[in-house]
Amino acid sequence: MKRRNFIKALGATTAVATLGSKRAQADAKKYKWKMVTSWPKNFPGLGVGAENLAKMINDLSGGRIKIKVFGANELVPPLGVFDFVSEGGAEIGHTGAYYWKGKHPACQFFSSVPFGLNAQEMNAWMYYGGGLELYEELYNQFNLVPRPAGNTGVQMGGWFNKEINTIEDLKGLTMRIPGLGGEVLQRAGGVPVTLAGAEIFTALQTGTIDATEWVGPYNDRAFGLYKAAKYYYYPGWHEPGPSLECIINKKAYLSLPSDLQNIIDISCKAVNIDMLSDYMSKNNLALDFLKKEDIKIKKFPDSVIKKLREISKEVMDEVGNHDDYTKKIYKSYYTFLKKVRPWTKISELAYLEGNN
Secondary structure, three states: OHHHHHHHHHHHHHHHHHHHHHHHHHHHOOEEEEEEEOOOOOOOOHHHHHHHHHHHHHHHOOOOEEEEEEOOOOOOOHHHHHHHHHOOOOOEEEEEHHHHOOOOHHHHHHOOOOOOOOHHHHHHHHHHOOHHHHHHHHHHOOOEEEEEEEEOOOOOOEEEOOOOOOHHHHOOOEEEOOHHHHHHHHHOOOEEEOOOHHHHHHHHHHOOOOEEOOOOHHHHHHOOHHHOOOEEEEOOOOOOOOEEEEEEEHHHHHOOOHHHHHHHHHHHHHHHHHHHHHHHHHHHHHHHHHHOOOOEEEEOOHHHHHHHHHHHHHHHHHHHOOOHHHHHHHHHHHHHHHHHHHHHHHHHHHHHHHHO
């Protein structure tokens, strides 16, 4: 009996040693990944955010994951990121979910909704309101694992080559505005187009488009948009809390040991917070610069905002009922908005109004 017990113990010890050896081998394995982005290389805020994400993953993993970042058009076009990562051409990407409405209309809910959640509310829905789970479920069918990985905060309403005094002024206006905001503009009589960031200035300067939204003073100054149009409108009704995304090829993600998966998840969350802080810090500095230029910073008339809000409700009701799965996301999003907005009003909004 002692001999049998000794043999059993020896077998168990060998099994543990084997598992330990396999774990050590997994821990020692290094991964070289490619990241493709929808942003110009090292572009302030957006491009830098992608670089920061890659560096953080590299540092926290002790070099076990090394990511080479490719800017827009270096490996794939800006709007080719989704397919390229889904198909395994690159392991990871940094982009915006509203570009993928052609893949599934529900993708747009994970970027920004006109008159919807602001940045803080969006993060709350993602992390504590069930948004992330729905996000993962949707992208799973595309062989992708999504993570929030940046937010610019409420954007500006855009650059225009004429004043916007009534809703009629939007009719016939060709404007670079993607996603749900573009659908709202179209129903207001405008002509929305989707252009990658690097194409915007030339299109606006040459008159190919009459107006454009991009992000806000920080990024708009970097692209020199103030040199191509002189009317700069606010607020960004179309993108009140635009979340950017990190998308990871599902097969590549699942091939990682759990600690490296956790490092990617934590890095995405850290970059998500960092980017929002960066924009809050830099937008005002850029706004001061723009105020010294020959441009006019104007607020959209209340009548225009009211009409855009009415159209937005029609658009969201229609998009939200596109199919059963979109209905589920639509319901989750607006149920959370209804619950969280009263607190926003008596906290953030009341504080700001009181200080005016």
